[in-house]
Amino acid sequence: MTDKQLRQAESQLPKEEKFDRAYSAFEGGIRLISKKADGTETRYKVLFDCDGNVTIERF
Secondary structure, eight states, rough: OOOOHHHHHHHTOTTTEEEEEEEEESSSSEEEEEEEEEEEEEEEEEEOOOOOEEEEEEE
């Protein structure tokens, strides 16, 4: 992911969640992990459109 795509993904996170890490999934694609202040994690699937823009979908 480029810096621009990472910023697009971060902007779609709920306000109480902060970006923690991203990884390439075994099944294919990229996963994004966010954390809340209490330490709980949420996983998102990163989707790319034909122009390279990013959308995240809760996994």
